[in-house]
Amino acid sequence: MHNMKAFEASLTPHLTLEDYPFAVDFSAHIPIYDGDQLRALDAQSIAQVQAEWAHCWQHGAGVLVVRKLYDQVAVVDAVTEVFYQLLHEQNQKPQSSGDHFAAKGVNGRLWNCLEKLAVTHPQAFIDYYKNPLLAQLCEAWLGPDYQLTSQVNLVYPGGAAQQPHRDYHLGFTNDKEVARYPLHVQIMSAMLTLQGAVAHSDMPVESGPTLLLPYSQRYEYGYALYRDPEFVDYFAQHAVQSPLQKGDGLFFNPALMHAAGENVSTDVQRMANLFQISSAFGKAMESVDQQRMQLACYDQLKASHLSAEELSAAATALSDSYPFSSNMDRDPPAASLRPVSGRDLLIQALSEQWSLEHFSNALQALNWRKASH
Incomplete structure (x- = not known):
């Protein structure tokens, strides 16, 4: 410490x-x-x-x-x-x-x-x-x-x-x-x-x-x-x-x-x-579409009775867990210095029992906030 x-x-x-x-x-x-x-x-x-x-x-x-x-x-x-x-x-x-x-x-x-x-x-x-x-x-x-x-x-x-x-x-x-x-x-x-x-x-x-x-x-x-x-x-x-x-x-x-x-x-x-x-080194080796993965697994995740630790592990494997990069004009610092990540959104959706359509719309809104223009 x-x-x-x-x-x-x-x-x-x-x-x-x-x-x-x-x-x-x-x-x-x-x-x-x-x-x-x-x-x-x-x-x-x-x-x-x-x-x-x-x-x-x-x-x-x-x-x-x-x-x-x-x-x-x-x-x-x-x-x-x-x-x-x-x-x-x-x-x-x-x-x-x-x-x-x-x-x-x-x-x-x-x-x-x-x-x-x-x-x-x-x-x-x-x-x-x-x-x-x-x-x-x-x-x-x-x-x-x-x-x-x-x-x-x-x-x-x-x-x-x-x-x-x-x-x-x-x-x-x-x-x-x-x-x-x-x-x-x-x-x-x-x-x-x-x-x-x-x-x-x-x-x-x-x-x-x-x-x-x-x-x-x-x-x-x-x-x-x-x-x-x-x-x-x-x-x-x-x-x-x-x-x-x-x-x-x-x-x-x-x-x-x-x-x-x-x-x-x-x-x-x-x-x-x-x-x-x-640095150039903060990137994964393969290109992965996490949002496609999230949508594919969403209904099964809702139906599964996972512990908090299991859900956290599965959500991290499915998601872009780090909130940057983002568009700071559309996603400005507010109550938190960090914007919402794809993992944050997935956890929220499951906690509040969103429909697949609601979650899909929220992901599209997240994409818009993170796009540079």
């Missing part, structure tokens, strides 16, 4: 600039790299700096900054213009988007920017994502065949800070759900995702750039810790911030404790394009 003394002990020893040979600066334990220098590296040096990044994310501060990740600010500005256009269109609709770890409506949240940018402005998408340096960062943690997703977060002057947290996957759970996963799975889960952010505006400290707790990804029990009031107090006292300029990139281990900061400025609309870069 977690405890604060063990957590604090895990934060040491600290590293220094000498531990990051390719970094050009070091601030609040965070190594800072220069994008122009990185673009000039040969293949051998690229491999060395990628190993340095991976060590930082796993064993070091857990976070790094790349100045001038984009050397052409015009590329970032063109995408920013599209994001504002998409946010304006979204705001004309009656339903406002939910958010993770922040109150609904306090900022501008644009989900699935990857697809929306590609289908709205293909040239802007290509100019933005052809960046080899971005690909090198992704591959340093995940190897080839990674999968990108992105969301825009726009925090207005006066926007409140987020709650400190860890991120997707297990960050989007509650303590009871975390406890269902063996510790080795909790540790492994951080290897499946790299978090990143590209600054689409200058982000001085007063605008509330991300609050970070260096080295906090080291603590193995951290997914069950971050809601603890004692930890929240510790985070408030020890978290650091790294101001960014437009086109800079920030990349961190999803297990790093962090939170968007409070925007106390009077005139800065802080915009970031947030990345969740996912």
Whole structure:
């Protein structure tokens, strides 16, 4: 079980600039790299700096900054213009988007920017994502065949800070759900995702750039810790911030404790394009139509008198039990950080004795909520 003394002990020893040979600066334990220098590296040096990044994310501060990740600010500005256009269109609709770890409506949240940018402005998408340096960062943690997703977060002057947290996957759970996963799975889960952010505006400290707790990804029990009031107090006292300029990139281990900061400025609309870069390995070997299976077995399941344990086992074998991926516009965070899964729906249907037709209609509605458009 977690405890604060063990957590604090895990934060040491600290590293220094000498531990990051390719970094050009070091601030609040965070190594800072220069994008122009990185673009000039040969293949051998690229491999060395990628190993340095991976060590930082796993064993070091857990976070790094790349100045001038984009050397052409015009590329970032063109995408920013599209994001504002998409946010304006979204705001004309009656339903406002939910958010993770922040109150609904306090900022501008644009989900699935990857697809929306590609289908709205293909040239802007290509100019933005052809960046080899971005690909090198992704591959340093995940190897080839990674999968990108992105969301825009726009925090207005006066926007409140987020709650400190860890991120997707297990960050989007509650303590009871975390406890269902063996510790080795909790540790492994951080290897499946790299978090990143590209600054689409200058982000001085007063605008509330991300609050970070260096080295906090080291603590193995951290997914069950971050809601603890004692930890929240510790985070408030020890978290650091790294101001960014437009086109800079920030990349961190999803297990790093962090939170968007409070925007106390009077005139800065802080915009970031947030990345969740996912491992290729979180997929089953075969394509299986779980909903077809569920419908085929539904009447027999209703007629069977299974124990709770038997029903749970059968439902898991029949279902897409994990609720992600989903469409966060149609399936926004609400009372729970996790949307409904196919398994959740099957268990509910059996508990409430739905007809096969009712269950089939509910599955179609679930498909619609999860479809990207």
